[in-house]
Amino acid sequence: MCGIVGLFLKDKALEPQLGEMLAEMLEVMTGRGPDSAGFAVYGAGNAGHVKLTLRGDNLDGLAKALAAAIHVAVEATAHDTHLVLSVPAASEDAARVWLEAERPDLVITGSGQRIELYKEVGLPAEVATRFGLQQMAGTHGIGHTRMATESAVTTDGAHPFSTGPDQCLVHNGSLSNHKSLKRTLTREGIYIATDNDSEVAAGYLSWKMRDGASLAEALEASLDDLDGFFTFVVGTENGFAVLRDPISCKPAVMAETDQYVAFGSEYRALAGLPGIANARVFEPEPAHVYAWERQS
Amino acid sequence: MTTLDLSTATRRDLNGALHALPKDAPTADWTVLHPEGQHALAAGVNAPVTVTIKGHAGYYCAGMNQQATIIIEGNAGVGVAENMMSGTVHVKGDASQAAGATAHGGLLVIDGNASARCGISMKGVDIVVKGSIGPMSAFMAQSGRLVVLGDAGDALGDSIYETHIYVRGSVKSLGADCVAKEMRAEHLAELAELLAAAGVDARPEEFSRYGSGRTLYNFHVDNAGAY
Known part of the structure:
Protein backbone atom coordinates (compact mmCIF):
# COMPACT_ATOMS: atom_id res chain seq x y z
CA MET A 1 0.00 0.00 0.00
CA ALA A 40 9.47 17.51 2.96
CA VAL A 41 8.70 21.20 2.63
CA TYR A 42 10.58 23.64 0.44
CA GLY A 43 10.35 26.81 2.49
CA ALA A 44 12.29 30.03 2.64
CA GLY A 45 16.03 29.77 2.21
CA ASN A 46 18.67 32.03 3.62
CA ALA A 47 21.11 33.16 0.90
CA GLY A 48 24.55 31.64 1.34
CA HIS A 49 23.27 29.25 4.00
CA VAL A 50 22.46 25.57 4.10
CA LYS A 51 19.73 23.96 6.16
CA LEU A 52 20.43 20.65 7.82
CA THR A 53 17.45 18.78 9.23
CA LEU A 54 18.58 16.58 12.13
CA ARG A 55 16.58 13.89 13.85
CA GLY A 56 17.27 12.46 17.29
CA ASP A 57 17.12 13.10 21.05
CA ASN A 58 18.82 15.68 23.28
CA LEU A 59 18.82 18.46 20.75
CA ASP A 60 18.91 21.30 23.30
CA GLY A 61 22.11 23.25 23.19
CA LEU A 62 23.31 21.50 20.08
CA ALA A 63 23.33 24.62 17.89
CA LYS A 64 25.32 26.54 20.48
CA ALA A 65 27.91 23.79 20.80
CA LEU A 66 28.23 23.51 17.04
CA ALA A 67 28.56 27.28 16.61
CA ALA A 68 31.30 27.40 19.24
CA ALA A 69 33.14 24.51 17.63
CA ILE A 70 33.13 25.77 14.04
CA HIS A 71 33.23 29.49 14.88
CA VAL A 72 30.20 30.63 12.85
CA ALA A 73 26.70 31.69 13.71
CA VAL A 74 24.27 28.74 13.64
CA GLU A 75 20.53 29.26 13.73
CA ALA A 76 18.32 26.47 14.96
CA THR A 77 14.59 25.80 14.83
CA ALA A 78 13.27 22.90 16.88
CA HIS A 79 10.34 20.79 15.74
CA ASP A 80 9.75 17.98 18.23
CA THR A 81 12.35 15.27 17.46
CA HIS A 82 13.82 17.26 14.59
CA LEU A 83 16.07 20.29 14.57
CA VAL A 84 16.68 22.46 11.53
CA LEU A 85 20.09 24.11 11.57
CA SER A 86 21.01 26.95 9.26
CA VAL A 87 24.76 27.23 8.74
CA PRO A 88 26.81 29.28 6.28
CA ALA A 89 27.22 27.16 3.12
CA ALA A 90 31.01 27.48 3.41
CA SER A 91 30.87 25.80 6.83
CA GLU A 92 28.58 22.90 5.86
CA ASP A 93 31.41 20.39 5.65
CA ALA A 94 32.83 21.50 9.00
CA ALA A 95 29.38 21.19 10.56
CA ARG A 96 28.94 17.67 9.17
CA VAL A 97 32.37 16.61 10.43
CA TRP A 98 31.60 17.93 13.89
CA LEU A 99 28.16 16.28 13.96
CA GLU A 100 29.57 12.95 12.90
CA ALA A 101 32.26 13.09 15.55
CA GLU A 102 30.28 14.57 18.44
CA ARG A 103 26.76 13.36 17.76
CA PRO A 104 26.87 10.09 15.81
CA ASP A 105 23.45 9.30 17.30
CA LEU A 106 21.79 11.94 15.13
CA VAL A 107 20.55 11.40 11.58
CA ILE A 108 20.61 14.13 8.96
CA THR A 109 17.27 13.54 7.20
CA GLY A 110 17.82 16.15 4.53
CA SER A 111 19.88 19.14 3.61
CA GLY A 112 19.89 21.91 1.09
CA GLN A 113 19.15 25.53 0.60
CA ARG A 114 15.41 25.24 1.20
CA ILE A 115 14.41 21.68 2.04
CA GLU A 116 13.25 20.64 5.50
CA LEU A 117 12.46 16.97 5.94
CA TYR A 118 10.54 15.36 8.80
CA LYS A 119 9.49 11.79 9.44
CA GLU A 120 8.33 9.72 12.35
CA VAL A 121 6.51 6.53 13.23
CA GLY A 122 2.83 7.08 14.00
CA LEU A 123 -0.44 8.09 12.41
CA PRO A 124 -0.05 10.76 9.71
CA ALA A 125 -2.22 13.32 11.52
CA GLU A 126 -0.14 12.93 14.70
CA VAL A 127 3.12 13.16 12.82
CA ALA A 128 1.99 16.31 10.97
CA THR A 129 0.86 17.95 14.21
CA ARG A 130 4.02 17.02 16.14
CA PHE A 131 6.13 18.86 13.61
CA GLY A 132 3.69 21.70 13.05
CA LEU A 133 3.27 21.03 9.34
CA GLN A 134 0.04 23.01 9.33
CA MET B 1 -36.51 11.56 -4.86
CA THR B 2 -34.15 10.80 -2.00
CA THR B 3 -31.08 12.96 -1.47
CA LEU B 4 -28.21 11.91 0.72
CA ASP B 5 -25.37 14.27 1.53
CA LEU B 6 -22.08 12.49 2.24
CA SER B 7 -20.66 15.54 3.96
CA THR B 8 -22.95 14.63 6.86
CA ALA B 9 -24.06 11.03 6.26
CA THR B 10 -21.64 8.11 6.07
CA ARG B 11 -20.97 5.77 3.20
CA ARG B 12 -22.50 2.99 5.27
CA ASP B 13 -25.69 5.02 5.57
CA LEU B 14 -25.80 5.25 1.80
CA ASN B 15 -24.95 1.67 0.94
CA GLY B 16 -27.11 0.27 3.76
CA ALA B 17 -30.15 2.20 2.50
CA LEU B 18 -29.51 1.18 -1.10
CA HIS B 19 -29.13 -2.47 -0.11
CA ALA B 20 -32.47 -2.33 1.69
CA LEU B 21 -34.42 -1.25 -1.42
CA PRO B 22 -36.94 -3.74 -2.83
CA LYS B 23 -35.42 -5.92 -5.54
CA ASP B 24 -38.57 -6.28 -7.60
CA ALA B 25 -40.32 -2.91 -7.50
CA PRO B 26 -39.10 0.43 -8.84
CA THR B 27 -37.92 3.01 -6.34
CA ALA B 28 -37.82 6.80 -6.72
CA ASP B 29 -34.46 8.18 -7.84
CA TRP B 30 -31.56 8.77 -5.44
CA THR B 31 -29.09 11.63 -5.51
CA VAL B 32 -25.78 11.53 -3.65
CA LEU B 33 -24.09 14.82 -2.80
CA HIS B 34 -20.45 15.50 -1.85
CA PRO B 35 -18.95 12.10 -2.71
CA GLU B 36 -15.40 13.63 -2.58
CA GLY B 37 -13.81 10.54 -4.04
CA GLN B 38 -14.95 8.12 -1.34
CA HIS B 39 -14.62 4.44 -2.14
CA ALA B 40 -17.27 1.78 -2.75
CA LEU B 41 -20.14 4.20 -3.27
CA ALA B 42 -23.36 2.49 -4.37
CA ALA B 43 -21.59 -0.86 -4.45
CA GLY B 44 -23.63 -4.04 -4.25
CA VAL B 45 -26.96 -2.48 -5.20
CA ASN B 46 -29.60 -4.95 -6.38
CA ALA B 47 -32.73 -2.94 -7.16
CA PRO B 48 -34.29 -1.11 -10.12
CA VAL B 49 -33.30 2.36 -8.94
CA THR B 50 -31.43 5.28 -10.48
CA VAL B 51 -28.63 6.69 -8.32
CA THR B 52 -26.91 9.90 -9.39
CA ILE B 53 -23.59 10.70 -7.74
CA LYS B 54 -22.88 14.42 -7.96
CA GLY B 55 -19.11 14.53 -8.14
CA HIS B 56 -16.04 12.30 -8.27
CA ALA B 57 -16.19 8.75 -6.96
CA GLY B 58 -13.32 6.68 -5.53
CA TYR B 59 -12.56 3.00 -5.98
CA TYR B 60 -15.09 0.29 -6.89
CA CYS B 61 -18.05 2.62 -7.36
CA ALA B 62 -21.13 0.66 -8.45
CA GLY B 63 -19.24 -2.60 -8.01
CA MET B 64 -21.31 -5.78 -8.29
CA ASN B 65 -24.23 -3.74 -9.54
CA GLN B 66 -27.46 -5.54 -10.36
CA GLN B 67 -30.43 -3.81 -12.02
CA ALA B 68 -29.60 -0.27 -10.93
CA THR B 69 -28.73 2.68 -13.12
CA ILE B 70 -25.80 4.47 -11.49
CA ILE B 71 -24.68 7.80 -12.91
CA ILE B 72 -21.42 9.40 -11.80
CA GLU B 73 -21.31 13.08 -12.61
CA GLY B 74 -17.54 13.24 -12.37
CA ASN B 75 -14.57 10.88 -12.56
CA ALA B 76 -14.55 7.37 -11.19
CA GLY B 77 -11.62 5.71 -9.43
CA VAL B 78 -10.16 2.24 -9.87
CA GLY B 79 -12.58 -0.59 -10.68
CA VAL B 80 -15.79 1.26 -11.45
CA ALA B 81 -18.61 -1.26 -12.04
CA GLU B 82 -16.26 -4.14 -11.33
CA ASN B 83 -18.10 -7.42 -11.41
CA MET B 84 -21.35 -5.75 -12.51
CA MET B 85 -24.04 -8.35 -13.23
CA SER B 86 -26.75 -6.18 -14.82
CA GLY B 87 -28.00 -2.60 -14.99
CA THR B 88 -26.22 0.47 -16.29
CA VAL B 89 -23.30 2.51 -15.00
CA HIS B 90 -22.61 5.84 -16.66
CA VAL B 91 -19.42 7.78 -15.85
CA LYS B 92 -19.66 11.32 -17.17
CA GLY B 93 -15.98 12.07 -16.63
CA ASP B 94 -12.94 9.80 -16.89
CA ALA B 95 -12.55 6.37 -15.36
CA SER B 96 -9.43 5.11 -13.66
CA GLN B 97 -7.88 1.68 -14.10
CA ALA B 98 -9.74 -1.61 -14.43
CA ALA B 99 -13.11 -0.11 -15.32
CA GLY B 100 -15.68 -2.90 -15.66
CA ALA B 101 -13.20 -5.53 -14.48
CA THR B 102 -14.63 -9.07 -14.47
CA ALA B 103 -18.15 -7.70 -15.08
CA HIS B 104 -20.65 -10.32 -16.23
CA GLY B 105 -23.45 -8.17 -17.62
CA GLY B 106 -25.04 -4.76 -17.93
CA LEU B 107 -23.76 -1.69 -19.73
CA LEU B 108 -20.89 0.58 -18.67
CA VAL B 109 -20.67 3.89 -20.50
CA ILE B 110 -17.70 6.20 -19.98
CA ASP B 111 -18.00 9.64 -21.54
CA GLY B 112 -14.32 10.51 -21.06
CA ASN B 113 -11.24 8.29 -21.15
CA ALA B 114 -10.60 5.07 -19.29
CA SER B 115 -7.07 4.35 -18.15
CA ALA B 116 -5.14 1.06 -18.03
CA ARG B 117 -6.75 -2.35 -18.00
CA CYS B 118 -10.27 -1.27 -18.97
CA GLY B 119 -12.42 -4.40 -19.20
CA ILE B 120 -9.78 -6.69 -17.74
CA SER B 121 -11.20 -10.21 -17.56
CA MET B 122 -14.63 -8.97 -18.64
CA LYS B 123 -17.14 -11.80 -18.70
CA GLY B 124 -20.16 -10.53 -20.58
CA VAL B 125 -20.50 -6.80 -19.83
CA ASP B 126 -20.83 -4.25 -22.61
CA ILE B 127 -18.46 -1.31 -22.25
CA VAL B 128 -18.66 1.82 -24.38
CA VAL B 129 -15.88 4.39 -23.94
CA LYS B 130 -16.36 7.66 -25.77
CA GLY B 131 -12.74 8.71 -25.28
CA SER B 132 -9.64 6.53 -25.35
CA ILE B 133 -8.56 3.55 -23.28
CA GLY B 134 -5.20 2.88 -21.67
CA PRO B 135 -2.72 0.04 -22.03
CA MET B 136 -3.51 -3.61 -21.36
CA SER B 137 -7.24 -3.15 -21.83
CA ALA B 138 -9.45 -6.21 -22.30
CA PHE B 139 -6.65 -8.35 -20.85
CA MET B 140 -7.93 -11.96 -20.70
CA ALA B 141 -11.36 -10.70 -21.74
CA GLN B 142 -13.74 -13.63 -21.91
CA SER B 143 -17.01 -12.40 -23.37
CA GLY B 144 -19.05 -9.26 -23.85
CA ARG B 145 -18.32 -6.27 -26.06
CA LEU B 146 -15.89 -3.36 -25.70
CA VAL B 147 -16.44 -0.29 -27.89
CA VAL B 148 -13.92 2.56 -28.01
CA LEU B 149 -14.51 5.74 -29.94
CA GLY B 150 -11.00 7.04 -29.38
CA ASP B 151 -7.71 5.14 -29.36
CA ALA B 152 -6.51 2.06 -27.51
CA GLY B 153 -3.15 1.83 -25.71
CA ASP B 154 -0.53 -0.91 -25.80
CA ALA B 155 -1.28 -4.63 -25.67
CA LEU B 156 -4.99 -4.45 -26.38
CA GLY B 157 -6.77 -7.74 -25.72
CA ASP B 158 -3.76 -9.67 -24.50
CA SER B 159 -4.67 -13.35 -24.03
CA ILE B 160 -8.25 -12.63 -25.04
CA TYR B 161 -10.91 -15.34 -25.16
CA GLU B 162 -14.11 -14.33 -26.98
CA THR B 163 -14.84 -10.66 -26.32
CA HIS B 164 -15.67 -8.50 -29.36
CA ILE B 165 -13.61 -5.32 -29.44
CA TYR B 166 -14.48 -2.36 -31.68
CA VAL B 167 -12.10 0.61 -31.90
CA ARG B 168 -12.68 3.69 -34.02
CA GLY B 169 -9.25 5.27 -33.53
CA SER B 170 -5.81 3.77 -33.53
CA VAL B 171 -4.53 0.80 -31.56
CA LYS B 172 -1.02 1.28 -30.25
CA SER B 173 -0.35 -2.45 -30.22
CA LEU B 174 -2.23 -5.72 -29.91
CA GLY B 175 -1.52 -8.15 -27.11
CA ALA B 176 -0.78 -11.86 -27.50
CA ASP B 177 -3.38 -13.66 -29.61
CA CYS B 178 -5.49 -10.54 -30.23
CA VAL B 179 -5.98 -10.01 -33.96
CA ALA B 180 -7.77 -7.61 -36.30
CA LYS B 181 -10.86 -9.20 -37.73
CA GLU B 182 -13.19 -8.65 -40.61
CA MET B 183 -16.22 -6.46 -39.92
CA ARG B 184 -19.16 -8.46 -41.22
CA ALA B 185 -22.82 -7.45 -41.41
CA GLU B 186 -23.64 -9.00 -38.02
CA HIS B 187 -20.85 -7.02 -36.41
CA LEU B 188 -22.05 -3.75 -37.92
CA ALA B 189 -25.52 -4.54 -36.60
CA GLU B 190 -24.21 -5.47 -33.14
CA LEU B 191 -22.12 -2.30 -32.97
CA ALA B 192 -25.02 -0.08 -34.13
CA GLU B 193 -27.08 -1.52 -31.30
CA LEU B 194 -24.38 -0.85 -28.72
CA LEU B 195 -23.82 2.71 -29.92
CA ALA B 196 -27.56 3.36 -29.75
CA ALA B 197 -27.76 1.88 -26.25
CA ALA B 198 -24.96 4.22 -25.13
CA GLY B 199 -26.56 7.18 -26.86
CA VAL B 200 -23.61 7.70 -29.17
CA ASP B 201 -23.93 9.17 -32.62
CA ALA B 202 -21.22 7.40 -34.63
CA ARG B 203 -21.09 5.30 -37.79
CA PRO B 204 -20.30 1.61 -37.23
CA GLU B 205 -18.44 1.54 -40.57
CA GLU B 206 -15.70 3.75 -39.06
CA PHE B 207 -14.70 1.10 -36.49
CA SER B 208 -12.28 -1.81 -36.73
CA ARG B 209 -12.95 -5.10 -35.05
CA TYR B 210 -10.47 -7.08 -32.94
CA GLY B 211 -10.84 -10.43 -31.29
CA SER B 212 -9.26 -13.71 -30.39
CA GLY B 213 -6.86 -15.46 -32.76
CA ARG B 214 -7.73 -18.61 -30.78
CA THR B 215 -4.17 -19.85 -30.89
CA LEU B 216 -3.84 -19.97 -27.08
CA TYR B 217 -6.89 -22.16 -26.59
CA ASN B 218 -5.14 -25.50 -26.89
CA PHE B 219 -1.78 -26.76 -25.89
CA HIS B 220 0.57 -26.57 -28.85
CA VAL B 221 2.19 -29.95 -29.30
CA ASP B 222 5.42 -28.36 -30.53
CA ASN B 223 5.93 -27.10 -26.98
CA ALA B 224 5.82 -30.59 -25.50
CA GLY B 225 9.61 -30.71 -25.43
CA ALA B 226 9.65 -27.99 -22.81
CA TYR B 227 8.28 -30.38 -20.18
Missing part, protein backbone atom coordinates in the same frame (compact mmCIF):
# COMPACT_ATOMS: atom_id res chain seq x y z
CA CYS A 2 1.39 3.42 1.08
CA GLY A 3 -0.06 6.77 0.23
CA ILE A 4 1.80 9.60 -1.40
CA VAL A 5 0.91 13.22 -1.90
CA GLY A 6 2.58 16.19 -3.46
CA LEU A 7 1.77 19.83 -3.91
CA PHE A 8 3.55 22.30 -6.15
CA LEU A 9 2.29 25.87 -5.97
CA LYS A 10 2.20 28.19 -8.96
CA ASP A 11 0.41 30.99 -7.12
CA LYS A 12 2.59 32.75 -4.52
CA ALA A 13 -0.51 33.78 -2.61
CA LEU A 14 -1.02 30.16 -1.53
CA GLU A 15 2.52 29.74 -0.16
CA PRO A 16 1.60 30.56 3.46
CA GLN A 17 -0.98 27.73 3.31
CA LEU A 18 1.25 25.05 1.79
CA GLY A 19 1.66 23.16 5.05
CA GLU A 20 -2.00 23.32 5.92
CA MET A 21 -2.99 21.94 2.52
CA LEU A 22 -0.33 19.24 2.59
CA ALA A 23 -1.30 18.19 6.13
CA GLU A 24 -4.89 17.61 5.09
CA MET A 25 -3.81 15.59 2.05
CA LEU A 26 -1.51 13.51 4.22
CA GLU A 27 -4.17 12.80 6.80
CA VAL A 28 -6.66 11.60 4.17
CA MET A 29 -4.08 9.00 3.10
CA THR A 30 -3.97 7.41 6.58
CA GLY A 31 -5.87 4.37 5.33
CA ARG A 32 -3.13 3.64 2.83
CA GLY A 33 -0.33 4.00 5.36
CA PRO A 34 -0.92 4.13 9.11
CA ASP A 35 2.57 2.96 10.19
CA SER A 36 4.55 6.14 9.77
CA ALA A 37 4.54 9.38 7.88
CA GLY A 38 6.91 11.96 6.60
CA PHE A 39 7.07 15.07 4.51
CA GLN A 135 1.98 26.20 10.11
CA MET A 136 4.70 25.71 7.52
CA ALA A 137 4.93 27.87 4.42
CA GLY A 138 6.65 26.97 1.19
CA THR A 139 6.56 26.64 -2.56
CA HIS A 140 6.18 22.88 -2.77
CA GLY A 141 6.14 19.81 -0.61
CA ILE A 142 5.74 16.07 -0.77
CA GLY A 143 4.50 13.59 1.78
CA HIS A 144 4.16 9.90 2.41
CA THR A 145 2.08 7.62 4.62
CA ARG A 146 3.71 4.25 4.99
CA MET A 147 2.47 0.69 5.19
CA ALA A 148 5.75 -1.17 5.34
CA THR A 149 6.41 -4.12 3.05
CA GLU A 150 10.14 -4.39 2.29
CA SER A 151 11.67 -3.23 5.56
CA ALA A 152 10.79 -2.63 9.20
CA VAL A 153 8.42 -0.05 10.67
CA THR A 154 11.06 2.35 11.89
CA THR A 155 11.62 6.03 11.42
CA ASP A 156 14.62 5.16 9.26
CA GLY A 157 12.30 3.33 6.90
CA ALA A 158 9.84 6.21 6.66
CA HIS A 159 9.77 8.46 3.60
CA PRO A 160 10.70 10.89 2.09
CA PHE A 161 14.29 9.95 1.37
CA SER A 162 16.85 12.58 0.59
CA THR A 163 20.15 11.57 -0.95
CA GLY A 164 21.27 14.86 -2.45
CA PRO A 165 21.04 18.58 -1.72
CA ASP A 166 17.43 19.79 -1.84
CA GLN A 167 16.39 16.47 -3.34
CA CYS A 168 13.79 14.11 -1.99
CA LEU A 169 11.64 11.25 -3.13
CA VAL A 170 8.55 9.39 -1.97
CA HIS A 171 7.68 6.00 -3.36
CA ASN A 172 4.63 3.78 -3.51
CA GLY A 173 5.56 0.30 -4.63
CA SER A 174 8.50 -2.03 -4.25
CA LEU A 175 11.72 -2.49 -6.16
CA SER A 176 13.26 -5.87 -6.82
CA ASN A 177 16.77 -4.89 -7.93
CA HIS A 178 17.58 -2.45 -5.15
CA LYS A 179 20.33 -4.61 -3.64
CA SER A 180 22.41 -4.72 -6.81
CA LEU A 181 21.67 -1.09 -7.59
CA LYS A 182 22.80 -0.13 -4.10
CA ARG A 183 26.20 -1.73 -4.75
CA THR A 184 26.52 0.29 -7.97
CA LEU A 185 25.57 3.50 -6.19
CA THR A 186 27.98 2.83 -3.32
CA ARG A 187 30.78 2.40 -5.84
CA GLU A 188 29.73 5.68 -7.43
CA GLY A 189 29.99 7.44 -4.10
CA ILE A 190 26.28 7.79 -3.36
CA TYR A 191 25.70 6.96 0.30
CA ILE A 192 22.60 4.85 1.04
CA ALA A 193 21.98 4.82 4.78
CA THR A 194 19.23 2.22 5.14
CA ASP A 195 18.14 -1.12 3.67
CA ASN A 196 15.10 0.54 2.19
CA ASP A 197 14.42 0.02 -1.53
CA SER A 198 12.98 3.51 -1.91
CA GLU A 199 16.16 5.14 -0.65
CA VAL A 200 17.98 3.37 -3.47
CA ALA A 201 15.60 4.97 -5.97
CA ALA A 202 16.33 8.36 -4.44
CA GLY A 203 20.06 7.65 -4.58
CA TYR A 204 19.79 6.60 -8.21
CA LEU A 205 18.23 9.94 -9.16
CA SER A 206 20.83 11.84 -7.10
CA TRP A 207 23.56 9.95 -8.95
CA LYS A 208 22.13 10.80 -12.37
CA MET A 209 21.62 14.44 -11.44
CA ARG A 210 25.09 14.69 -9.93
CA ASP A 211 26.43 13.58 -13.31
CA GLY A 212 24.54 16.31 -15.13
CA ALA A 213 21.10 14.92 -15.85
CA SER A 214 18.05 17.09 -15.30
CA LEU A 215 15.38 15.73 -12.97
CA ALA A 216 13.30 14.66 -15.97
CA GLU A 217 16.29 12.95 -17.62
CA ALA A 218 17.17 11.14 -14.40
CA LEU A 219 13.63 9.82 -14.17
CA GLU A 220 13.66 8.76 -17.84
CA ALA A 221 16.84 6.77 -17.16
CA SER A 222 15.28 5.12 -14.11
CA LEU A 223 12.72 3.44 -16.36
CA ASP A 224 15.54 1.32 -17.80
CA ASP A 225 17.43 0.70 -14.58
CA LEU A 226 14.81 0.20 -11.88
CA ASP A 227 12.99 -3.11 -11.75
CA GLY A 228 9.76 -3.22 -9.84
CA PHE A 229 6.61 -1.32 -9.10
CA PHE A 230 6.70 2.35 -8.43
CA THR A 231 4.94 5.61 -8.40
CA PHE A 232 7.46 8.29 -7.50
CA VAL A 233 6.94 11.89 -6.53
CA VAL A 234 10.21 13.80 -6.47
CA GLY A 235 11.15 17.26 -5.29
CA THR A 236 14.18 19.40 -6.03
CA GLU A 237 14.98 22.98 -5.07
CA ASN A 238 12.88 24.33 -7.93
CA GLY A 239 11.27 21.25 -9.42
CA PHE A 240 8.53 18.70 -8.87
CA ALA A 241 8.09 15.49 -10.85
CA VAL A 242 6.00 12.35 -11.04
CA LEU A 243 6.73 8.98 -12.63
CA ARG A 244 4.86 5.67 -12.71
CA ASP A 245 6.25 2.30 -13.76
CA PRO A 246 5.40 1.02 -17.27
CA ILE A 247 2.41 -1.01 -16.15
CA SER A 248 1.16 1.66 -13.73
CA CYS A 249 0.85 -0.85 -10.94
CA LYS A 250 0.32 1.75 -8.25
CA PRO A 251 -2.45 4.34 -8.29
CA ALA A 252 -1.96 8.01 -9.03
CA VAL A 253 -4.17 10.96 -9.72
CA MET A 254 -3.24 14.56 -10.35
CA ALA A 255 -5.03 17.88 -10.41
CA GLU A 256 -3.79 21.03 -12.06
CA THR A 257 -5.17 24.55 -11.82
CA ASP A 258 -3.66 27.99 -12.44
CA GLN A 259 -2.72 27.97 -8.74
CA TYR A 260 -1.14 24.55 -8.21
CA VAL A 261 -0.26 21.05 -9.34
CA ALA A 262 -1.31 18.39 -6.85
CA PHE A 263 -0.64 14.68 -6.66
CA GLY A 264 -2.43 12.02 -4.64
CA SER A 265 -2.49 8.24 -4.53
CA GLU A 266 -6.23 8.63 -4.60
CA TYR A 267 -8.55 11.46 -5.56
CA ARG A 268 -9.78 11.67 -1.95
CA ALA A 269 -6.48 13.28 -1.00
CA LEU A 270 -7.15 16.13 -3.42
CA ALA A 271 -10.83 16.62 -2.64
CA GLY A 272 -10.24 19.39 -0.09
CA LEU A 273 -7.99 21.58 -2.23
CA PRO A 274 -9.21 25.04 -3.25
CA GLY A 275 -10.79 25.19 -6.69
CA ILE A 276 -10.66 21.40 -7.09
CA ALA A 277 -14.11 21.36 -8.70
CA ASN A 278 -12.70 23.21 -11.70
CA ALA A 279 -9.26 21.60 -11.76
CA ARG A 280 -8.00 19.46 -14.61
CA VAL A 281 -8.02 16.06 -12.93
CA PHE A 282 -6.07 13.35 -14.74
CA GLU A 283 -4.20 10.12 -14.25
CA PRO A 284 -0.53 10.27 -15.12
CA GLU A 285 0.30 7.87 -17.95
CA PRO A 286 2.57 4.92 -17.22
CA ALA A 287 6.29 5.39 -18.03
CA HIS A 288 5.78 9.08 -18.74
CA VAL A 289 7.73 11.71 -16.84
CA TYR A 290 5.73 14.68 -15.62
CA ALA A 291 7.89 17.55 -14.43
CA TRP A 292 7.26 21.11 -13.37
CA GLU A 293 9.76 23.84 -12.63
CA ARG A 294 9.32 26.88 -10.49
CA GLN A 295 9.89 30.19 -12.24
CA SER A 296 11.54 32.48 -9.76
